[in-house]
Amino acid sequence: MSGFADIVLNVNNLAATIRMATPIALAAMGGAFSERSGVVNIGIEGMMLTGAFCGVLGSYFTGSPWLGVLWAVAGGGLVGALLAVFAIRLKADHVVTGVGINILASGATTWLMQVIWKRKGASDLVSGLGTWSVPGLRDIPVLGTILGTHSPLVYISFMLIVLGWVLMFKTPLGLRMRMTGEHPEAADTVGINVHATQYFCVILSGCLAGLGGAYLSLAQLNWFSKDMSAGRGYMALAACIFGGWNPIGGLGASFLFSFTDAIQMRMQTAQIPLAVEIIQMIPYVLTILILAGAVVRSRPPAALGKHYESGHGKK
């Protein structure tokens, strides 16, 4: 195989796509939960970064990467709770709060990294999660190369995404979330606790973004580096919208974004007479084009970004 086919349809590309898509898809699912309940979550980026940091921190102090993953989930959830308090309880503008959280997360993690490891730029190496090689699956030709050997978080994430979809569309709690984001007053009048539902969703959103962050720092690399989320939180938000505020749709969108990224990397190594800068632009241009098309058609939850105050909450 050579030329186009080699660059685009290479199986290694597909394996790379899956690797790169996983953290974005997790964070996109987080975004979907938050926004379905009516809270805009620009803070995904910061939650992801916090997760990446806490993951390394946990692994560093306990020696166990799996405990690190738990720390990451907890850290992301904590930042989620912070957004929730500002956006729901204090009725701050969701977008401004989210941007604030991103700046806070970037500053705090960089500073703590310097305090703990006395290094600028990156933390010490910690023990990572390694990879799983699924017996049976890895031996199938082609499919084995694509799916057979990955970080355990990849497999866990896929399961979580399916579970997330079930939660959102097949359970009473999911219906309550959607009702809350569409029409909080209607939810209130049928006895749904609007604010509790939103808190739950935003914290869950933080946990999922934190897990995505742990993937960056404990599965792809084995250390934390300054601002290592590098805009993936924003890409996740784009994937969330493109995927129609649906965990599985978000996974599909993440695949698409990551696939273009994989091709881009491959093109850089192939002998193509194009400036590297142009090639590096491709995924972003494609993302913009896709989103421009998708955003026109997509309709966010009706009460997204609005504050709700019930009349019976106070005298």
Add this chain to the structure above:
Amino acid sequence: MENITKRFGNVVANDAVDFDASPGEIHCLLGENGAGKSTLMRILFGLCRADSGFIYVNGEPATISCPRDAIALGIGMVHQHFMLAERLTVAENIIAGSEPRRHGLLDYERARQKIAEVSQRYGLAVNPDAMVEEISVGQQQRVEILKALMRGARVLILDEPTAVLTPPEVDELFSVMRALRASGTTIIFITHKLKETMEISDRVTVLRDGRTVGVEKTSDATSDGLVEMMVGRSLPIHDDHRAPAQDIISLELKDVSVAGRKGSRARLSSVNLAVRRGEILGIAGVDGNGQLELEEVATGLRRPSQGKLIINGQDVTGFDTKRIRDKGVAYIPSDRLKRGMVSPFSLARNSVLGMQHSAHFSTRGVLQEDVVREHAESIVDLYDVRAESIDQPIGSLSGGNQQKLVVGRELTRPHSVVIAAQPTRGLDVGATHYIREQILASRNRGKAVLLISAELDEILELSDRIAVIYEGQIIDVRRAGQYTERELGLLMTGQRNGV
């Protein structure tokens, strides 16, 4: 409910109100806008808390601090603005908050069964799998009623349920209400419409200014008596002394069409209308059948894709709104807040909106404040606008007083044509009566009036001729006396047969 008091800031919405309803009765809660009807019912449903007072359900004292409490006590409420998520299905809206489950998951199958069961019992047909945004307003209301019934409501509060319905839909609603009454459900029917009160209710409680002014059996009550209780005075009969209608056409639409969006049908198609001096031409129709487009074309806000607009014999198609107004068009817009006034501006400023350029009010581009104030004062006097001062923002007035100022401004301008679109929408009985009188007075002075209204009563009360609009077409025009109300109702829903 006993001795209920509720204040919002300085305003007392409910002042020691007593209210009771018995099982199996349709009880009308009658009163003008702002009389405190909705507040009282919101307290009963747990949407706001009373400052003082007691609630008893089936004789037992009850504490209702949130809707969940109310639902548990068998109280259900259908709100004026529906509490439905547009992009969830009918079934999802009905079950949310009390979902049937199986293994922790939603059990849609059982939900559908239960919905089918209840909807059959009371004649409330709905399609559980349709998206709420795809069904008609009448159907949405059924979904709301089902929602309450499925939660075991024995007391059903309906907040102005007929405001959004067409006459045939009102009839359907009434038969559902009778079926519910027969099954022992108590219905509290909030309204300000007398005719409906007399038709459907067993008893009626009248509220005025937050106080209970009377409780009567409907069979013992008279319309006039109820009006007097609601308004606090009796309403004079309209003055019918009028200039004879003349056969001179002031406003004419010739073959006017307004194209719809690509692929959808035209908003207006080949509309021909002529309004003569000294007559009111009423446009009857269910909201959303082209009334807004008609209003916009007649005032120059929208250029028709085809056809002509002729005012006093002159073709003014394509003229901008200022030039059309200068031809003598007074305009009472359907959307008062958006088009009739600027909420944060003072009454004085609002009284010259659209005339600020005229030589009378400004000299060399500077507003003559004293002339403007004088003008505002005279409108406030003449048109009975109740305000503390002409310097307060118009947005702080009640809807009725806002509308009086708008009407006053438009009718004091030099004009020969009046376009009145939904002129009494959302207004209480007193203000409605007043505005209608002004419209009649305008006709009696020989003006040509185009009255666009979704209120059938208003059309019947005021019009000399009535045209029915349906799906952008004028499907019938007759002299006012030549329709029965039933015929009009049928025509408005597009049924030409049997009329």
